[in-house]
Amino acid sequence: MKWFAILISALSFSMVSWGQGSTDPLPSWQAGPSKEAVQSFVTRVTQPESPDFVAPAERIAVFDNDGTLWAEQPAYFQLFFALNRVHALAPEHPEWATQEPFASLLKGDYETALAGGEAALLEIVMASHAGMSTDAFAELVTNWINTAVHPDTGRPFREMVYQPMLELLAYLRAMGFKTYIVSGGGIEFMRPWAEAVYGIPPEQVIGSSIKLEYTMEAGEPVLMRLPEINFIDDQEGKPIAINRHIGRRPIAAFGNSDGDLPMLQWVSGGAGARFALYVHHTDAEREWAYDRDSSIGRLDRGLDEARAKGWTVVDMQKDWRQIFPTPNP
């Protein structure tokens, strides 16, 4: 009994010191209310003597990806992957020379290509994401993420992740949390690199998906990707997908847009201590500034609800000392 008490107090001391001691687990976060809110929540749910203590198995944190863990301007990065695929596939599709949205896309006229709205986008995604096995697709994604660079910054896309969020992911995991991605992006687009970039293994990546077909090819079973939407993991889809994949209600949720609002509501609506955080894109100089009027990552109703409910809203300009990781020399 005595040893047990010593162990517990040693444990809780080490947790407190991790959060408040000399080694700051969140060095890219400016001291202030956002950082304090994160750390105070984590302390409350992890200290054994705390009335808000949560058992490790229930310490689940869900993160949106586009605009929350990595940037999303001037377009979702997955679209650049799709464009890359359309260019690579063009020689096999001479009809694309005159067929929209491909004709404009191949000429580099993205505005005309995307003028068709969601239907045009869907055509591009289906043409570039389907018609191969899951293994072949993973290889295409891996090759792309290891080489592709952002058109404006010239940085590799995989380095356009937010340094403060990388620190937050590592901090939460060190405190016994399981971290999940819950993104509108493609589940199989994220899995090949999420572990290397975020430390999040494939089984903790949730996203949108297209239908699959189980079939035999030369006597070997394969899963073929079909040009048909299976599930869109956005808006109300997020709490539904969380329930389906995890089967537990997370206690912390992180997003940046109205598309994340149902997820933040669902997570903060549960019993016990809950944490909801919005990343607010306020830094036009170091990143991009956008919210209520943006067609990508619109944050409007969510911002109002966050303020009304007292959720944490990160002001990227003020709260983050650094946006992107320092590149390796």
Add this chain to the structure above:
Amino acid sequence: MKWFAILISALSFSMVSWGQGSTDPLPSWQAGPSKEAVQSFVTRVTQPESPDFVAPAERIAVFDNDGTLWAEQPAYFQLFFALNRVHALAPEHPEWATQEPFASLLKGDYETALAGGEAALLEIVMASHAGMSTDAFAELVTNWINTAVHPDTGRPFREMVYQPMLELLAYLRAMGFKTYIVSGGGIEFMRPWAEAVYGIPPEQVIGSSIKLEYTMEAGEPVLMRLPEINFIDDQEGKPIAINRHIGRRPIAAFGNSDGDLPMLQWVSGGAGARFALYVHHTDAEREWAYDRDSSIGRLDRGLDEARAKGWTVVDMQKDWRQIFPTPNP
């Protein structure tokens, strides 16, 4: 370097001794080819110096539930839950007195009730499994599993699990495996008790599902269960669901019927060491004996393929010293 070598050799020694030493991790398994095949596979993939060594993150084992982890005769146990719900709901549904399949069901004439085949079954499932929140459903399932007993044996359903499979689950986990359920049964029907009964947490339970709706009730977000099929996790659905939920190809698969065949093919088709096992129901005395002609858990094509490919086929009568756990006194 030296300390590292000592550590590795200590680790591998402890793994070998767990598998072959004096404390048998599988005491309910009769010595013989089935038990030997399981242990030799586990040893091969867990010993660091083995050419077939598999990193812990990739040690994923998938288990069918009905007929593999617990019994499934004279009908899938989930059907007894559904019948129980139909009886409980009957007072609110006077029309059921004359409406099939409910009229026959309520009279106890299951044969006539189920004469309508899949359509009748679907009606029963929808009437009993939908129209409430996910939380309310979990509570109904929990109450049922803690009280319901099998009509023939009088044992609680939750104790009609296979003792040798409980030992196998624990053994695999002790050897660094992650164990998943991949069942045709309802995902939300299994999750409330899978951890207590099998040691498998909710996020490692995969199954069939109905559609959900995210909605607000008195200002609180809820997920409502809709009377519409979302996904049937059987046959070709199993490898598809494995890909969607886990995003890795498991290295070991355990089933008992033709419905598990695509899962066993998919798992054993991958590179490196692979293990596929069928539980063959051969024990009419201690359990039930059925295979090629059974309407529940038919094992026909699967048995042929298992023999052709050299998969392990457990003969329940010969290979298992005990079928069900010894009841607590």
